[in-house]
Amino acid sequence: MGWNVACYSAAMLCALFSTAALLHLSGGDVAKAFSSLVIGAFGSQKALLGSLAKATPLLLVGLGTVIAFRAKIWNIGQEGQVLAGAMCAYWASLWIGPLPYWMAFAVLVLAGLAGGGALGLLAGILKTRFGTSEIISTVMLNYIVIFLLAYLLDGGPWMESGVTVAYHQSPPVNTMLEWPTLFGQGSAKLHVGFLLALGATALSAVLLERTPLGYEIRAFGSNPTALRFRGTDISRLLLVVMLVSGALAGLAGAGELFGTSHRLRAETLLGIGSSGIVVAMVGGLRPSGAMLAALFFGALKSGAIYMRLQSGTPAGLVSAMEGLVLLFFLCAAVATRIQVTVRSEVHA
């Protein structure tokens, strides 16, 4: 335990020093940049809400990734699954009639889960039926979803029509269907998706650590052959993992659409999937770790704007910081597996 803490602390320090070096080399004021980053992330209630709002989709995608990667099922189609969840929820919003708000909200949540889950399940079916590598199929499905969305928004049925509008975006969603706000108002608010993400964290932890399914997921990751001899239906397990993993990413997409951006547009959703994978990896493939990592990266994303405006830090440095944190945390993960044993010879 102590060794693990030491490794990850060293990784964080290395990431900070490397970023400081980059800032210094680019002519920036290191102290001002870091202080403005912290103020931008935590310096006020609005800043804190902004950080939590940014962390919400990352946490959901991260949890989905944790579940898949713990089974050593390499679902890397989160980008497409986020989009699929948003698209499915948007499609549902077009058909929702005059339902009570809570029912409409439930429909949108389920639609988001279904959209991402269906895409994950499809990759799972390709794997179990045809032996297609999930790495290949999930990545290729990303492209299919992105181009499907491009079709729908560029001349397709979801394109916003108007006098001066012909972009890759939908009209704003029905304001009656926007997700409720927990705290804040205007542009600085935290929507109910954050609570869903916290609930998903708890459920994921229970699932992985306290249920037979969680045991099977972990066992599949460490020794699938033994699990097969135990009598577990491997295909069914793989499909369930892909379904759950994709569904969580899909919920992230629905939340971003109805809680934050309120307009279906690829550019607001792209990048969440890949950042979510980073969150899962940095979080050590544990739900609690993913939550901490999501909060960290959410704060980084939120504070980065303030840092850029206050200290003139180049935009690219924020992405570089994310990359450095991932790199050092992966090194730390490898280092935690190293055991140093001191042997002392006993002389008779």
Next chain:
Amino acid sequence: MPINITRRTAILGSMGALLVSALDQSFAAEPSALRIALILESRTDVGWTRTLLDSLEQVKQARPDGLDISWDYTDPLWNDDAENAMRFYAEGGEYDIIWAHGRYSDQVKKLSAEFPDIMFVVTGSGNLPLGTNQYWLYKRLHEPSYLLGMLAGRTTRSGVIGLVGTFAADDVNDQINAFLDGARAVRPDVKHRVSFIGSWSDNALAAEHANVQIASGADVVFMLTDNFKPCQEHKIMCFANIIDQSKLAPDAIASSAIINWQPDIKWIVSEWLKHKPRGQYNGNTEPKWFSMGQGGVDIAPYHDFDAKLPATVKEELAATRQKIMSGEFVVPLNTAEVK
């Protein structure tokens, strides 16, 4: 010696004092400085942004109404990052105008009521007509595009002209339609190849589209994107838009349909001066644009092509330009998507 003040003198004196006081307050309230925060959607070397910064510099030198104009700008920002930056500038209280140079009305919508004293400016298509303290500027390049189309019609040998567009947005479609109108005005049998790359900045894809058009017979291409390599490689004439791009490919770009933001900036400044003392703005809900005659757009010089183009063609273009400037000839504004 006692001073005798009559009632009339007292009343007149009081009125005079009040008038002087009011005038003094009025003069004191006259703003002397204008600070603008710019939210940019593209790098400063991209035409849409570069033209704005150049125009701001020129207006600053002119000091309209004696104002000392200054500005700060961001790296390219979109979506909620742009919104956070706007909030940062608005809460700081240092800026009178937040000029969001692109499609930012979704973000302005969330902030405008919270900051009613700040004037928000958005530019281009894709924005919402919010009114109140949002002002909406537009650029119509159909007039210079018509002139470039005439030049294309006069110089094409194959009779096929190409157009590579970004998005089929209405402020892209107007240029394409006008370009084709101009070409057909001088050569009615001209054929066209049109394609949209679905991006503002994918220059590699733009080159692919241009190469396909050239391969299918186009020998003059209107590149509404920023890649002119295909024209150079095939040694054909190209046209550019937004900013004079001749330096990028002097051997290929004959001219460009160019933007000048000075009339827009001056109008915004005048609106700000008009409404600032009252604290209430009256933002336009119909996009505001300035024509060629008003100095909002024009065509760039021919540069290296000046010696290559026939004098009769240049004279014809100059005459048509003059007619457009004077209002004698009105270029049709057609925003329908060309297939």
